[in-house]
Amino acid sequence: xxxxxxxxxxxxxxxxxxxxxxxxxxxxxxxxxxxxxxxxxxxxxxxxxxxxxxxxxxxxxxxxxxxxxxxxxxxxxxxxxxxxxxxxxxxxxxxxxxxxxxxxxxxxxxxxxxxxxxxxxxxxxxxxxxxxxxxxxxxxxxxxxxxxxxxxxxxxxxxxxxxxxxxxxxxxxxxxxxxxxxxxxxxxxxxxxxxxxxxxxxxxxxxxxxxxxxxxxxxxxxxxxxxxxxxxxxxxxxxxxxxxxxxxxxxxxxxxxxxxxxxxxxxxxxxxxxx
Amino acid sequence: xxxxxxxxxxxxxxxxxxxxxxxxxxxxxxxxxxxxxxxxxxxxxxxxxxxx
Numbered sequence: 001x002x003x004x005x006x007x008x009x010x011x012x013x014x015x016x017x018x019x020x021x022x023x024x025x026x027x028x029x030x031x032x033x034x035x036x037x038x039x040x041x042x043x044x045x046x047x048x049x050x051x052x053x054x055x056x057x058x059x060x061x062x063x064x065x066x067x068x069x070x071x072x073x074x075x076x077x078x079x080x081x082x083x084x085x086x087x088x089x090x091x092x093x094x095x096x097x098x099x100x101x102x103x104x105x106x107x108x109x110x111x112x113x114x115x116x117x118x119x120x121x122x123x124x125x126x127x128x129x130x131x132x133x134x135x136x137x138x139x140x141x142x143x144x145x146x147x148x149x150x151x152x153x154x155x156x157x158x159x160x161x162x163x164x165x166x167x168x169x170x171x172x173x174x175x176x177x178x179x180x181x182x183x184x185x186x187x188x189x190x191x192x193x194x195x196x197x198x199x200x201x202x203x204x205x206x207x208x209x210x211x212x213x214x215x216x217x218x219x220x221x222x223x224x225x226x227x228x229x230x231x232x233x234x235x236x237x238x239x240x241x242x243x244x245x246x247x248x249x250x251x252x253x254x255x256x257x258x259x260x261x262x263x264x265x266x267x268x269x270x271x272x273x274x275x
Numbered sequence: 276x277x278x279x280x281x282x283x284x285x286x287x288x289x290x291x292x293x294x295x296x297x298x299x300x301x302x303x304x305x306x307x308x309x310x311x312x313x314x315x316x317x318x319x320x321x322x323x324x325x326x327x
Contacts, residue, residue: 017309
C-alpha cells in the first residue's frame with residue numbers, strides 16, 4: 001500500500017504531455033514543426049518553455065518576434081497559474097497530448113501579465129508562499145526562514161529538485177497537535193464560466209466543535225452547486241491535480257499533500273462532460 | 276510537536292485509498308504513453324570520478 005509521502009512525489013512529478021504549434025498568423029521563413037514536451041504540472045509555462053521558444057525562433061526573423069505567449073482553443077493561458085491548473089481548468093477530458101498554440105505577436109494585455117524574466121515568476125511564486133504562510137501560521141514560519149531558505153524553495157521548483165524543495169517546504173507544513181491543523185487553509189477555487197479569477201476566502205480546517213472539515217464542507221460554503229443533491233446527476237467535477245478526491249477527504253490532509261509548491265490548494269470546478 | 280494525519284496502512288480510509296488509486300491512473304493516462312517525450316526541465320547529472 002502506498003504511503004502519504006508517495007503522494008507528495010506523485011504530485012511533484014506529475015507531467016502533461018504537450019504539443020506546441022506555432023500560430024498560423026506568425027511570419028516565418030519556413031514551416032514550423034510542432035514541438036513536444038512533458039510539462040511539470042506544478043511549474044509555470046514561462047518557466048519551462050525555453051526550448052519551445054528556441055525551437056520556433058529558428059524559423060522566424062528577429063524583427064517578427066515579440067513576447068511569447070500561449071493560447072488553448074482561443075483562451076490565452078495565464079502563466080501565473082500552475083500548468084496543472086491551466087490544463088485541468090481548460091483541457092481536462094480532452095485527448096492527449098495537450099495542444100497549445102504559441103504566439104509571438106498581439107500580446108493580449110487585458111488577459112495576461114507580462115513575464116519579461118524568470119525573476120518575475122520567482123517574485124510571484126514567493127509572494128504566493130508568503131500569502132499562504134500568513135494564512136497558515138500568521139507568517140511565522142516564512143519570516144523565521146533566511147533568504148537562502150527562500151532561495152532553496154525557488155531553486156527546488158526551478159530545477160525540478162523534489163528533495164531540495166521539500167527539505168524546506170516541510171517546515172511550512174507543520175502545525176501543533178493542539179491546533180489540529182493550520183490556522184486557515186490556503187485554497188483557490190477556479191471555474192471556467194466566470195469573470196472572477198478565483199474564489200479565495202478564510203476557511204478553517206477544524207470546526208468550532210473540533211471536527212475536521214472536509215472538502216465537502218469547504219464546497220458547501222464556497223461553491224454549493226458543486227455538490228450533487230441526492231438522486232441528482234453530478235453536474236460538476238471537482239478536480240485537484242487531475243484527480244477527483246472524495247468529498248469526505250479531510251481538508252487539512254489535502255492542504256498538506258495536494259497543495260502546489262506555492263502552498264495553495266488549487267481546486268478546479270469544471271462542468272461534467274456530457275458523452 | 277508537529278503532528279500529521281498520516282496513519283498506518285491497516286487504517287487506510289476510503290478517501291485515502293481512492294487518492295492513491297486515482298494518482299496511479301493519472302500516471303498511466305498522462306505519462307506512461309508519453310515517456311518518449313522530452314522533459315521540459317533537464318536533470319543535470321554530475322558524475323564524480325575519483326581514483327582513491
